[in-house]
Amino acid sequence: MRIATWNVNSVRARLERLLPWLTERQPDVVCLQETKCVDEMFPRDEIEDVGYQVALSGQKTYNGVAILSKKPIEDVTLGFGIERFDGEARVIAATIEDVMVLNCYVVNGQEVGHERYDYKLEWLAALRDFIVERFPMDEKVCVCGDFNVTFDDKDVYNPDRWRGRILCSAPERKALMGLCETGLEDGLRKFHPQGGVYTWWDYRRRGFENGDRGLRIDHHLLSGPAMAACTGVEVDREARAGKKPSDHAPVIATFA
DNA sequence: ATGGTCGCGGAGCGA
Numbered sequence: 639m640r641i642a643t644w645n646v647n648s649v650r651a652r653l654e655r656l657l658p659w660l661t662e663r664q665p666d667v668v669c670l671q672e673t674k675c676v677d678e679m680f681p682r683d684e685i686e687d688v689g690y691q692v693a694l695s696g697q698k699t700y701n702g703v704a705i706l707s708k709k710p711i712e713d714v715t716l717g718f719g720i721e722r723f724d725g726e727a728r729v730i731a732a733t734i735e736d737v738m739v740l741n742c743y744v745v746n747g748q749e750v751g752h753e754r755y756d757y758k759l760e761w762l763a764a765l766r767d768f769i770v771e772r773f774p775m776d777e778k779v780c781v782c783g784d785f786n787v788t789f790d791d792k793d794v795y796n797p798d799r800w801r802g803r804i805l806c807s808a809p810e811r812k813a814l815m816g817l818c819e820t821g822l823e824d825g826l827r828k829f830h831p832q833g834g835v836y837t838w839w840d841y842r843r844r845g846f847e848n849g850d851r852g853l854r855i856d857h858h859l860l861s862g863p864a865m866a867a868c869t870g871v872e873v874d875r876e877a878r879a880g881k882k883p884s885d886h887a888p889v890i891a892t893f894a
Numbered sequence: 895a896t897g898g899t900c901g902c903g904g905a906g907c908g909a
Contacts, residue, residue: 647909648901672909674901699902700909746909754908786909841909842898885900885909 641667641739643782643856644888645838649673649704652884653681659877660688665890666708667734669741671784673702680704697727703741703783707734718768723761731772737864737893738773742783749804758786762813766820775821779861784886786855787814789824792833793854795845805855817859825858825891826871837873838886846878858891867893
């Protein structure tokens, strides 16, 4: 089984990249973030026509998450079940075969010290509680998505420039490590311990085209049984190149 | 170089 995570930055704007990518790569499960549309506007028919079932938590203009799967999607839940956080469509969980999947679009946080930065840290604490309550670590668990946090400087093309800033601040990294303390492990890092592997490049400074100036903020966090079955985690850089790409590349985890 | 480019929605905000 292969499970991909991809922040598509609008599923409708990205459909001409998403559909051929699904057809060529044939991942079993795809966790999408920033779909940016209500459920009625989601291109469900087009995606079903290339062989995927769809589970959705949509929202107008901002946020929005979805799970696409070739196999039946069971036990779908939306949000944390906490009113304070569930007004933004950032969380969808489901079980596919023997894998419990949790797809997250973590709050960006704007900048360190901003109101949204504090909200981001609270949101990550709520995510940790949700994982502890709902995801038994003796099962195959895959918590993936856009976490909007780097683990450490190995995930940053220019650590000096980013030191202490949003996506790289110590409190954010502590919160990301806190998720792992529930029994999860950074899947990609196990296969790329040297770092320097990125998943997001800023449109503005043409970070992808100009010298691979990226950050790794999209992750697969895997339970022990999931990690034991995992044979690789790779970034699909081809999907970030070419015409009308998302600013994020997909990340694909393969399981035996 | 505190800039720059996207997407949404139809101006300015979020990323």
